[in-house]
Amino acid sequence: MPALFTHEFATDPYPAYAWLREHAPVYKTVLPSGVEAWLVTRYADAREALADPRLSKNPVHHSEAAHGKGKVGIPGERSANLMTHLLNIDPPDHTRLRRLVSKAFTPRRVAAFEPRVRELADRLIDGFAARGHADLIHEFAFPLPIYAICDMLGVPAEDQDDFRDWAGMMIRHGGGPRGGVGRAVKRMRAYLAELIHRKRGESGDDLISGLIRASDHGEQLTENEAAAMAFILLFAGFETTVNLIGNGTYALLSHPDQRRLFQDALAADDTGLLRTAVEELLRYDGPVELATWRFATEPMTIGGQRVEPGDPVLVVLAAADRDPARFDDPDTLDLTRSDNQHLGYGHGIHYCLGAPLARLEGHIALATLFGRLPDLRLAVEPSELRRRGGLIMRGLRELPVEFEP
Numbered sequence: 001m002p003a004l005f006t007h008e009f010a011t012d013p014y015p016a017y018a019w020l021r022e023h024a025p026v027y028k029t030v031l032p033s034g035v036e037a038w039l040v041t042r043y044a045d046a047r048e049a050l051a052d053p054r055l056s057k058n059p060v061h062h063s064e065a066a067h068g069k070g071k072v073g074i075p076g077e078r079s080a081n082l083m084t085h086l087l088n089i090d091p092p093d094h095t096r097l098r099r100l101v102s103k104a105f106t107p108r109r110v111a112a113f114e115p116r117v118r119e120l121a122d123r124l125i126d127g128f129a130a131r132g133h134a135d136l137i138h139e140f141a142f143p144l145p146i147y148a149i150c151d152m153l154g155v156p157a158e159d160q161d162d163f164r165d166w167a168g169m170m171i172r173h174g175g176g177p178r179g180g181v182g183r184a185v186k187r188m189r190a191y192l193a194e195l196i197h198r199k200r201g202e203s204g205d206d207l208i209s210g211l212i213r214a215s216d217h218g219e220q221l222t223e224n225e226a227a228a229m230a231f232i233l234l235f236a237g238f239e240t241t242v243n244l245i246g247n248g249t250y251a252l253l254s255h256p257d258q259r260r261l262f263q264d265a266l267a268a269d270d271t272g273l274l275r276t277a278v279e280e281l282l283r284y285d286g287p288v289e290l291a292t293w294r295f296a297t298e299p300m301t302i303g304g305q306r307v308e309p310g311d312p313v314l315v316v317l318a319a320a321d322r323d324p325a326r327f328d329d330p331d332t333l334d335l336t337r338s339d340n341q342h343l344g345y346g347h348g349i350h351y352c353l354g355a356p357l358a359r360l361e362g363h364i365a366l367a368t369l370f371g372r373l374p375d376l377r378l379a380v381e382p383s384e385l386r387r388r389g390g391l392i393m394r395g396l397r398e399l400p401v402e403f404e405p
């Protein structure tokens, strides 16, 4: 049985996941945090588990919650009173909150945002285009989503660098319980509460104003719910998109034939291929390695394996999306892949709320980057690239590149 959670595993977990899929598709392991959890690695089991109402998102169902271990969830969210967000709750609360936020976070709002994302991508590339080299994580993949979501929420431009710093603290620690993460979350929370309070009296056009105004059968979000919602939009929409841009760029740079296909499609303005390309990059090496926590609320079986109430269940999206029972040649990057119902955005009632924005940002970021810097190449050996720690996400710490200025 291959070792899990080692350095080699972090670099390339796919062989270990292939082994698990074949020999132990629902496997109990001890996570680096010391918490025991089931890993679900087959596509069919994963898809079923993601939509199973017997698996709760609420950490009170965790068998260890009673002992106050507090090792699951986003560091700092408990003390900052941000627990009531979509990824921690079940119906009927989830249904109500998701309906309310969907009224504000509409596809129309996302589509209208396209020129702004283009402008952001161009401005960031302007920052290093004359230099001939850059670290694409720090200078491009990292700032793009944070500025984009701040803009969308209505965080004033002069405060966005604070968000950049708080987000930097959260990402640098890989979501681990160390150091400044809790403090960064608390500052963000205090800022958002203040901003929401201020915007309540105004009739703004931004997403926070939309959240404040959204109502359903006379029901509205409380200020606390609106703050938790703004926080989860930032949290869920940030590191994920950093990784989509980072992992996607790296996958293109390390597959010359697919990269050529991508650049030909750009030159020909073949938006169909650009769209299937972003989906395939998500399937092949997606931003979210494991879906967020779920807990069994009753005795049940998953893929024939008995799971006890209170047991944590982690659905391994990265393993499911390489399952040969679902995808032809799953380990091949094929930007033209059409039958591509990957689980990169999850499945069921917690399916990614931000998928339209993520697709837009991924598409524009990659198209702008490879369009403006057509000879982009890695500046280091692939073996020198380091990955960020953290259980849920999969992403690069840096991505040094070179190009003709």
Ligand code: HEM
Residues within 6 Å of the ligand: 050, 086, 087, 098, 149, 232, 233, 234, 236, 237, 238, 240, 241, 244, 286, 287, 288, 291, 292, 293, 343, 344, 345, 346, 347, 349, 350, 351, 352, 353, 354, 355, 357, 358, 359, 362
């Ligand atoms: C949920 C992936 C970008 C907001 C999820 C889930 C996944 C996911 C896998 C489900 C987690 C689970 O079931 O445990 C991604 C990926 C992204 C991305 C791969 C980028 C490529 C975004 C963006 C936003 C966002 C840009 C918002 C601005 C959310 C929210 C949820 C969610 C609010 C919770 C939905 C719910 O519980 O009902 N995302 N996400 N995501 N995502 Fe995303």
